[in-house]
Amino acid sequence: MDNLERADNLTDQAITRLRTAILGGELKPGELYSATQLGEWLGVSRTPIREAVQQLAKTGLVAVERNRGIRVRSTTLEDLIDGFQVRLMLEVPVARQAAAVRTDADVQRVKEAFEAFGQIAETGDPAATLRADRDFHLALLTTTGNHRAVKILEDLRNVVLLTGVETVPRSRSSMEAFEDHRDIYQAFMDGDAEKAGEAMRRHIINTARMLVLREAHERGSSMVDVDSLLNWT
Numbered sequence: 001m002d003n004l005e006r007a008d009n010l011t012d013q014a015i016t017r018l019r020t021a022i023l024g025g026e027l028k029p030g031e032l033y034s035a036t037q038l039g040e041w042l043g044v045s046r047t048p049i050r051e052a053v054q055q056l057a058k059t060g061l062v063a064v065e066r067n068r069g070i071r072v073r074s075t076t077l078e079d080l081i082d083g084f085q086v087r088l089m090l091e092v093p094v095a096r097q098a099a100a101v102r103t104d105a106d107v108q109r110v111k112e113a114f115e116a117f118g119q120i121a122e123t124g125d126p127a128a129t130l131r132a133d134r135d136f137h138l139a140l141l142t143t144t145g146n147h148r149a150v151k152i153l154e155d156l157r158n159v160v161l162l163t164g165v166e167t168v169p170r171s172r173s174s175m176e177a178f179e180d181h182r183d184i185y186q187a188f189m190d191g192d193a194e195k196a197g198e199a200m201r202r203h204i205i206n207t208a209r210m211l212v213l214r215e216a217h218e219r220g221s222s223m224v225d226v227d228s229l230l231n232w233t
Contacts, residue, residue: 005086007113010044010045010048010050011048011051011055013044014042014044014049014051015052015055015056016046017042018038018042018049018052018053018056018062019056019061019158021060022056022061023158027072028072028205029072029073029074029075030071030072030074031071031072032065032068032069032070032071033048033069033070033071034069034070035049035053035070036070037069038053038070053070059155060073060079060155061073076196077212077215077216080211080212080215081206081208081212082087082158084204084207084208084212085098086152086156087153087156087204088201088204088205090149090153091137091141091153091193091200091204092200092201092204093197094141094144094146094149094150094153095140095141095184095188095196095197095200096193096194096196096197096200097144097146097193098140098141098143098144098188098196099187099188099190099191099192099193099195099196099197100191100193100231101117101143101144101145102143102188102191103143105190106143107188108142108187109139109143110136110139110140110185111189112139113132113135113136113138113139113140114156114181114185116135117129117133117135117136117178117181118178119173120132120179121167121174121175121178122174122175124167124169124173124174124175125174126174127194129174129177129178132178133177134157134177134183135206136181136185137153138150138154140184140185140188141153143188144160170214171210172210172216180203180206180207181203183195183199183202183203184199184200184203185197186199187199229233
């Protein structure tokens with residue numbers, strides 16, 4: 001049992017360290033790495049590396065190339081659009097459910113996350129603002145107790161981060177990003193499930209418009225009909 005627990009811990013540690021290295025740019029998109037190379041780098045055997053890579057491949061961060069190695073994925077514009085489509089399909093109903101089932105403890109947790117978000121946004125620190133944005137979403141979504149849905153949405157955020165694109169500070173200020181969440185927060189606090197879903201949908205669409213159109217322009221893509229691509233009617 002001890003050996004099995006230790007193996008699981010090594011795999012979990014490898015997942016965390018590899019994910020951090022990918023999102024932090026230490027492991028470069030498009031580069032090919034061997035399990036041996038990564039194992040030596042992290043100081044673990046190839047087995048936990050292979051298991052960690054299989055998990056990361058499921059989230060879309062890496063691709064496993066048989067008999068060659070592991071390649072960090074270069075996220076395409078289509079990946080970005082796909083991510084927002086899935087968020088619309090999943091995060092909207094989860095936000096609706098969160099408002100419907102919230103407890104007093106949930107209300108307090110989300111209130112604290114939102115207030116912290118606002119305080120950090122006032123500093124104008126882009127990186128800290130994005131972390132506070134993530135923490136607010138996480139606090140709200142975990143209210144449902146649906147950990148699988150939360151994990152899927154967290155992985156989607158990681159794939160977006162891999163593109164190196166965010167709205168703050170290039171498309172809007174830290175405070176503008178914070179204010180874009182206010183109607184979500186208010187609907188949750190009021191326990192209004194329909195408004196919470198509507199507010200989350202509006203927020204996702206607003207963010208998608210900013211990122212997809214900007215990325216399409218910067219990547220030299222032709223004019224993108226964002227509304228059509230995301231099936232917004």
